[in-house]
Amino acid sequence: xxxxxxxxxxxxxxxxxxxxxxxxxxxxxxxxxxxxxxxxxxxxxxxxxxxxxxxxxxxxxxxxxxxxxxxxxxxxxxxxxxxxxxxxxxxxxxxxxxxxxxxxxxxxxxxxxxxxxxxxxxxxxxxxxxxxxxxxxxxxxxxxxxxxxxxxxxxxxxxxxxxxxxxxxx
Numbered sequence: 001x002x003x004x005x006x007x008x009x010x011x012x013x014x015x016x017x018x019x020x021x022x023x024x025x026x027x028x029x030x031x032x033x034x035x036x037x038x039x040x041x042x043x044x045x046x047x048x049x050x051x052x053x054x055x056x057x058x059x060x061x062x063x064x065x066x067x068x069x070x071x072x073x074x075x076x077x078x079x080x081x082x083x084x085x086x087x088x089x090x091x092x093x094x095x096x097x098x099x100x101x102x103x104x105x106x107x108x109x110x111x112x113x114x115x116x117x118x119x120x121x122x123x124x125x126x127x128x129x130x131x132x133x134x135x136x137x138x139x140x141x142x143x144x145x146x147x148x149x150x151x152x153x154x155x156x157x158x159x160x161x162x163x164x165x166x167x168x169x170x
Contacts (some may be wrong), residue, residue, distance in 0.1 A: 025056030029142065031165025035083070038158045046070040046083070050163055054091075062091040063102070068161075081115035087126060099134035106161045109148055124150040124159075132167070140167040 031050040036043065048070030056062050070083045086109065094102025109125040113119070131143025141164075148159045 026038045027167045029167035031163040033163045035161045044073045046073045084112045085105045101132040124148045
C-alpha cells in the first residue's frame, strides 16, 4: 500500500510539471540499481529497481520524479532492511552527437527505511551524473551514478547508487 501511494505521489508530480512545460517531451523509464551504503566502518550493498517519469522543459533542462526500492541491506545484527525512496531531480545536459546526452543532476530524496523491528524516515540531497543514449526516436538507454548523504543516529550515512535502464519517450 505504501509503495502504491509513493508511486502515485511521484507520478502526480510529473503530471503537474508536464502541464507547465513548453514541449511535449515526456518519458517514463525503469532501471536496475546497485546501492552501496556506508555508515562509519559499516558497509552494505543492495540491488533494487527504480521507476522514473520526466519531462523535458527545454533542450538543456529536464525535471524528473522517481520511486525506487532496494531490499536486503543487512544490519549489524544480521537482520535485513529495505530502503524506499521518492526522489525529485532537475537534470541539465546537452546533446554531444552520436545520440549521446551527458547530464548532471541535483535534487532531494525522501527515504523510508524499514525492517521487522523498526522504521525511519528522512530527506537527503542528491547529486548525480549520467549519460543517455538515443537508441531510436522513442527508446533511450540510461546509465548513471547518484550520491546521497545525511545524518542518521550517531553519524553520516553515505550512499552511492549506480543505475542502468531504459526510457520510453512519448
